[in-house]
Amino acid sequence: MEQSSMFERSVPEPLANRLRPRTLDEYIGQKHLVGEGKVLRRLIESDSVSSMIFWGPPGVGKTTLARIIAGRTRSRFVDFSAVTSGIKEIRSVMEEADRARLYGERTILFVDEIHRFNKAQQDAFLPYVEKGSIILIGATTENPSFEVNSALLSRCKVFVLKALEPEDILLLLRRALTSENGFGDRRVEISEDMLSQIARFSNGDARTALSTLEMAVLNGDMEGDRVIVTPQTLEQVTSKKSLLYDKKGEEHYNLISALHKSMRNSDPDAAVYWLARMLESGEDPMYIARRVVRFAAEDVGLADPRALELAVAVSQACHLIGVPECTVHLTQAVVYLSLAPKSNAMEAAYNAAREDALRQLDEPVPLQIRNAPTRLMKELDYGKGYQYAHDYQEKMTAMQCLPESLKDREYYRPGDQGLEPRFAERLRSIKEWKKQKRGG
Secondary structure, X not given: OOOXXXXXXXXOOOHHHHOOOOOOOOOOOOHHHHOOOOHHHHHHHXXXXXXXXXXXXXXXXXXXXXXXXXXXXXXXXXXXXXXXXXXXXXXXXXXXXXXXXXXXXXXXXXXXXXXXXXXXXXXHHHHHHHOOOOEEEEEEOOOHHHHOOHHHHOOOEEEXXXXXXXXXXXXXXXXXXXOOOOXXXXXEEOOHHHHHHHHHHHOOOHHHHHHHHHHHHHOOEEEOOEEEOOHHHHHHHHOOOOOOOOOOOHHHHHHHHHHHXXXXXXXXXXXXXXXXXXXXOOOOXXXXXXXXXXXXXXXXXXXXXXXXXXXXXXXXXHHHHOOOOOHHHHHHHHHHHHHOOOOOHHHHHHHHHHHHHHHOOOOOOXXXXXXXXOHHHHHOOXXXXXXOHHHOOOOOOOOOOOOHHHOOOOOOOOOOOOOHHHHHHHHHHHHHHHHHHHHO
16 A cells, blocks of 8 residues: 655645736736726636736735736636746747647747746747747746837837735735635634734735735744744744834835935934834835935035936836845945035035026026028028037137026036035036137
């Protein structure tokens, strides 16, 4: 008699898999795409999908939508992973799709993480998409404009999926507690406040939210037939304290204000603390990166021109690797900007120019610096008197570029920190030279 192996015991599916919606009515979120009467819903319900790309962050329902299409379509549905497949597998599937087309059968090919395919692999799809052998549905967390070949992308409709709202996550968590596929057969006691904490912790990712709930329940306290989830259990599961934070509320703006003002006040310790508060509360690192880029010009500017280069590089690093790895890049940026010399001359210059621009929106551009691409414009003196700076030894001229009513107006007033005194001296010498030329 055969002996059973311990490895043959069935391992329960993760909660996120057990609760995966199978119909559009069960699907949560993305109302802009699958709400009543919306375009993607109509395509799915009429079984008339064309090649498309689902672009969105992790855990928002890209694969689930593909599986819903699989359940409704009258086509062959092939699930393909960019992580485990190469060109050999692609060609094999494509040839099979070609044969199926000869018998009038469509093939829908779902490619998860399509951005992981290189150019040659993506090119392998193109002829089959063009001749209609397959309908391609790709899913990606990366911007398809950069990660999907332009020829392939031009033949696909891109649908942008958004991070789930906390209300969507809460609905999903409550469903998990009552569904027979979830914890409906147990008496789980967990407060609404803790469910809200899980929703905030998940940062719009349904898979993260359900996995967190599952771990909290499995580690909960057993009392008879009840499972009690305590705040201590949840904190252990998330490895995070319940910090006061609401990404849409007042505290969100309080914390980014604290970070900005700490950097402005050259306090790197405070800046790193407020950075950690935001990141550990689930803030999107790209939001912080955008604020850091703004700060580099608004509060440092030409006092240290490299500050903006660093801030942009950090923003790109955050986009490439995400959390938690990018925390060190953001730390480097906020410490550098805290220690950098400060100047608000860029913001002050723009605000001063903006005031004049709004008051004089109808002020004509001086004729000498107008473009004159046509003969008529030249006859109307467009460009007359223009002096091409590169034709002159000093690489500048005394030509007036402001409207007459704003002649000699000054907007940029350099500060005295860092490198800005060098720019101030350069500006002073330029203005002195132009003044002498105009006087002569």
